[in-house]
Amino acid sequence: MPAARIASLLPSATEIVAALGLADRLVGVTHECDTPPEVRALPKLTRSLLPPVLSSREIDRAVAASLRGDAHTVYELDSALLQALEPDVVLTQALCDVCAVPYAAVEGAVCTMPRAARVVSLDPENLEGIFACIEQAAAALGVPERGEGLAGRLRGELARIRAAAARRGGExxxxxxxxxxxxxxxxxxxxxxxxxxxxxxxxxxxxxxxxxxxxxxxxxxxxxxxxxxxxxxxxxxxxxxxxxxxxxxxxxxxxxxxxxxxxxxxxxxxxxxxxxxxxxxxxxxxxxxxxxxxxxxxxxxxxxxxxxxxxxxxxxxx
Known part of the structure; x- marks a missing residue:
């Protein structure tokens, strides 16, 4: 049976959930989740700690300072809201502390929840890893066959693009x-x-x-x-x-x-x-x-x- 209540702490995870046909099971998303459009109205579980108007150079300096300091992140998780939403599954990542809320913060928040939730970390490092994460998420959400189908279609499309590039020949x-x-x-x-x-x-x-x-x-x-x-x-x-x-x-x-x-x-x-x-x-x-x-x-x-x-x-x- 598909998970009843899903919290997504990654824009990519939100898109995966929607592509699996489970957008209606989402109860909370990040402040950056914008696809598909219907998720924009859902409760926001994160916010950015950076000032809204910074140059690229200033953003780089702020991120570097955060990583050198105690915060190790540029995002804040609303732990109280996460607890109130009572998700069955929380989708997150541990690959990059400046890309999303750090895994340790998510794990700490879930540990204090009165209702147990499964934390699933999606950490791809290459294209095949992305397809594998789609299958991983689908299995965790109770729809493994949908994940296999979606990942298979994406692998097939990528293979066609690669074949077209190879046919061009030359340097x-x-x-x-x-x-x-x-x-x-x-x-x-x-x-x-x-x-x-x-x-x-x-x-x-x-x-x-x-x-x-x-x-x-x-x-x-x-x-x-x-x-x-x-x-x-x-x-x-x-x-x-x-x-x-x-x-x-x-x-x-x-x-x-x-x-x-x-x-x-x-x-x-x-x-x-x-x-x-x-x-x-x-x-x-x-x-x-x-x-x-x-x-x-x-x-x-x-x-x-x-x-x-x-x-x-x-x-x-x-």
Missing amino acids: RPTVFLCEWLDPLFCGGHWVPEMVESAGGRDVFGRAGEPSRRVAWEELAAADPDVIVLSPCGFSAEETMRRFPEFAGAHPGWQQLRAVREGRLFAVDANGYFSRPGPRVVEGVRILAAALWGPDTSSPLPANTLFRLGPGGEWERVA
Whole structure:
């Protein structure tokens, strides 16, 4: 029997629950959960501890200070609300303390609840890990067959994208997927594999490994064919709005080959790259469109891919 009351402390977990057909069983979500739209009205179990208006550089400094201090997080869990909602299952993660409420805080809150709840930690490090987490969540929620079906469909779609990229032949374009604008970070964990699956060669990221800081000198020396701006947690619109932070911090950016050749892109990182959930395969399709041009037979979701034009204006690709 499916779990009756589910608390999700991850936007990706919320999307997984919905994709499994259990959105009506959700009793609480995070302040960042926005997909599907109906979850936005649910009680919010978390809040950000960061001021609402910070530059990319200021956010990086605040996160670093939090990790050096006692907090080890930039989020706060409403333990009292979690207890009041009385969930049967709590979905969370232990992979990244700056991406969500730390696992220890969740475990501590659940231990004080009068009604026992099962804590399920979803911690993928690569694309197959994401599919396995979908199956893990489905099993914990009492619908294992739905998880197997969903994960199987996603694996099949990814295989088709990879096969299409392989058929192109020739040398793969080099790619810098920028996971933070200032300072620069490359993508980590599943993101480099997304680049490879789309037919590119990630110049800095390594599949299964965390993201890391990239010095401007490294980027200038690598001078990749394609640059994809995909700052963690930002939509494409927010990335474009913040683009002056990238440009202002790196005066030589206009000399990069990707910029000169019109191959600097902004994507919806929040929906399709940062969240290890069902939409990640769509993220691979978005990357493939950036590398090779859109597939007109299969339109991409709206407002997910933009290109910086020769006059400095952003042009919508999808």
